[in-house]
Amino acid sequence: MTLYERALRPVLFRLGGGDAETAHERTLRWLARLPAARRPFSPPGARRTVFGVDFPNPVGLAAGMDKDGRALRAWPRLGFGFVEVGTVTRHAQPGNDRPRLFRLPAAGAIVNRMGFNNAGAAALAARLRALGPLPVPLGISLGKSKVTPLTGAVQDYVASFRLLYGLGSYFAVNVSSPNTPGLRELQDRAHLSALLGALRAEALALGGPVPVLVKVAPDLTDTALGELLDVCLGFGVAGLIATNTTVERPGVSTAEAGGLSGRPLAPRALEVVRFVAKESGLPVIGVGGITRPEDAQRMLEAGAALVQLYTGFIYHGPRLVQGAVAATRSMP
Structure with missing residues (x-):
């Protein structure tokens, strides 16, 4: 058991009377005060280039941990080779009612129904401009505002993309969160074609292509995944992020x-x-269930080019980042 697991995690989990979201918010405020890393964590054999972007190591922070980019200088200091902020929406929104974040320690799991709570794309753009470049690549996850009907989803995503263009190393199109009503319908052929076509046209109008990735749900059938991939290939998507959270409860008992x-x-x-x-x-960022360094290695063996951590980092801390980098750095 690491020092984090033995001493720090129990303290963090007690913050806010044990409320997971309050603990998360207080931890972010503390991390935001850490000094920036002078250089990224990049041991020999860790560096790689994926969809035209240079990564100092293949282990990144998944979207959802730092939606508004409040602690961006801290994550490279903790060993991450890239960071994904968001999911951000065109309109600022409070998200779903609290409580909405629940730890399941016995299962090494978390259940969330946050609902894309964030300060909005314009606020994130202002923060990123004020912050300046990071020592690691930055991904920006885009989602649909809850107040926007499905018929206006394309314009909603494009508006966020326009505000944030030029500020991220890549953009992730989140059409797979289970916590915004109707969002997963955007994974079907017609909706996704319209969305990806509009984003490609907007990028060309703004100055040129930028890597766009699509984040997929783990709950799709192989047939549905195949149709989604056909659309992604047809519109020149740079890569995929697999996977988002699941609405299934494999081996977990929770209401x-x-x-x-x-x-x-x-x-x-x-x-x-x-x-x-x-x-x-296509290049794939593998995310979901990485709680040990061996899990990151298995992701790369399965075909991932990069991996991301979220829940595993909450339970196991920075040592998991370093261990995952070590486990993956000798792999192609």
């Missing part, structure tokens, strides 16, 4: 609604990574 992340998701996340990497040939 809380929302998306499940953490150790129980690992088998299905690996299956989806293996499928989309083989069927598309």
Whole structure:
């Protein structure tokens, strides 16, 4: 057991009377005060180039941990080779009612129904401009505002993309969160085609292409995934992020609604990574259930080019980042 697991995690988990979201917010405020890293963590053999972006190591922070980019200088200091902020929406929104974040320690899992709570794309753009460049690549996850009907989703995403263009190394199109009503319908062929076509046209109008990735749900069938991949290939998507949280409860007993992340998701996340990497040939960022360094290695063996941590980092701390980098740095 690491020092983080033995001493720091119990303190963090007690913050706010044990309320997971309050503890998360206080931790972010503390991290925001840390000095910036002078250089990224990049041991020999860790560096790689994926969809035209240079990564000092292949282990990143997943979207959702730092939605508004409040602690961006801290994450490279903790060893992450890239950071993904968001999911951000065109309109600022409070998200779903609290409580909405629940730890399941026995399962090494978390259930959330946050609902894209964030300060909005304009606020994130202002923060990123004030912050300046990071020592690691920055991904920006885009989602649909809850107040925007499905018929206006394309314009909603494009508006956020326009505000943030030029500030991220890549953009992730989140059409797979289970916590915004109707959002997952955007994964079907017609909706996704319209969205990706509009984003590609907007990028060309703004100055040129930028890597756009699509984040997929673990709950899609192989047939539905195949149709999604056809659309992604047709519109020149740079890569895929597999997977988002799941509405299933594999081996977990909880009455809380929302998306499940953490150790129980690992088998299905690996299956989806293996499928989309083989069927598309596109670079894949593997995320879901990485709680040990060996899990990161298995993701790369399944076809992922990069990996991301979220729940595993909450339970195991910075040593997991360093261990995952060590486990993956000798792999292609």
